[in-house]
Amino acid sequence: MCFVAYRSTVFPQLQSKMEALLSSCKLFKHWPSILLGLLVALAIKYIKTYRKRRLRTSSWEQLEGTENVAVEFTLADSAIQPALEEKPHVPFVPGHNLNPNGGRRFYELMRGRRSVRAFNANIKPPIDVVEDCIRAAGTAPSGAHTEPWTFCVVEQLAVKQSVREIVEHEEQINYSTRMHAQWVTDLRPLHTNAVKPYLTDAPYLILIFKQTHGTTTDGRKKLHYYNEISTSIAAGILLCALQAAGLCSLVTTPLNCGPALRRLLERPTNEKLLILLAVGYAEDNCKVPDLERKGLQSIMVKY
Numbered sequence: 294m295c296f297v298a299y300r301s302t303v304f305p306q307l308q309s310k311m312e313a314l315l316s317s318c319k320l321f322k323h324w325p326s327i328l329l330g331l332l333v334a335l336a337i338k339y340i341k342t343y344r345k346r347r348l349r350t351s352s353w354e355q356l357e358g359t360e361n362v363a364v365e366f367t368l369a370d371s372a373i374q375p376a377l378e379e380k381p382h383v384p385f386v387p388g389h390n391l392n393p394n395g396g397r398r399f400y401e402l403m404r405g406r407r408s409v410r411a412f413n414a415n416i417k418p419p420i421d422v423v424e425d426c427i428r429a430a431g432t433a434p435s436g437a438h439t440e441p442w443t444f445c446v447v448e449q450l451a452v453k454q455s456v457r458e459i460v461e462h463e464e465q466i467n468y469s470t471r472m473h474a475q476w477v478t479d480l481r482p483l484h485t486n487a488v489k490p491y492l493t494d495a496p497y498l499i500l501i502f503k504q505t506h507g508t509t510t511d512g513r514k515k516l517h518y519y520n521e522i523s524t525s526i527a528a529g530i531l532l533c534a535l536q537a538a539g540l541c542s543l544v545t546t547p548l549n550c551g552p553a554l555r556r557l558l559e560r561p562t563n564e565k566l567l568i569l570l571a572v573g574y575a576e577d578n579c580k581v582p583d584l585e586r587k588g589l590q591s592i593m594v595k596y
């Protein structure tokens with residue numbers, strides 16, 4: 294407005310020309326019909342989308358936002374069957390009565406968990422212990438009980454060496470170009486860098502894959518709802534189980550390494566690497582950062 298007012302005092306002829314142009318403009322003359330047209334177009338679009346949904350013609354992108362696996366579903370409502378067998382529910386068997394000390398004891402156990410980056414390469418925990426921990430992880434809740442996870446346990450040195458090569462190659466690029474200066478600086482107190490001896494020293498590497506979809510018993514694509522959150526919960530339970538078994542671990546999420554590691558382990562394309570864990574015993578004289586954890590008052594809000 295100010296601009297027009299200023300210009301009008303300077304260029305009165307220009308102002309009158311602009312006014313004539315505006316009053317002759319069809320857009321201004323016919324705005325009620327244009328508005329009506331737009332509303333009709335929007336209504337048609339809405340009806341079309343609604344009908345598409347009714348036919349269950351949807352893709353993973355619509356259902357899962359960022360999870361980029363394209364799976365088309367074109368079944369009419371009547372042909373859709375649940376992926377799980379529809380059976381009568383069974384009585385719930387409570388595991389234990391309330392143990393008032395259970396939470397405190399579990400906290401005492403878990404507060405001792407630290408991310409360990411230096412592993413004892415000479416002492417290997419029994420595989421049965423690792424297997425029990427993975428069994429525990431497999432008890433995690435999952436979207437529609439789809440159990441959308443795969444735990445790859447690597448103990449062969451040659452495979453660990455290949456994992457290390459892939460990760461170190463990418464981490465060189467991550468630290469030098471992909472991670473911004475603030476990120477690299479924030480990691481300085483943790484003493485991390487692109488060199489990862491723990492990938493070959495740790496007796497076990499556990500690569501946790503989320504399955505973006507599965508296959509039904511009759512060979513159809515099976516939707517894996519909330520596969521990332523479900524697999525992350527399973528990974529959390531695995532960390533607790535490893536801690537309970539007296540094992541040390543390191544959670545890593547190697548940036549840009551997923552596809553190469555998936556190919557190395559010959560996993561199918563519906564599996565995406567979520568977390569790589571190094572597992573074993575800490576090296577003698579292992580040091581960890583001097584960190585504090587937030588207290589209850591700053592992580593819990595009561596209503």
Ligand code: IYR
Nearest residue numbers: 480485486487545546547548
């Ligand atoms: N993935 C890199 C960098 C890294 C990132 C975060 I965030 C950490 O908490 C620790 C490390 C690495 O493993 O070195």
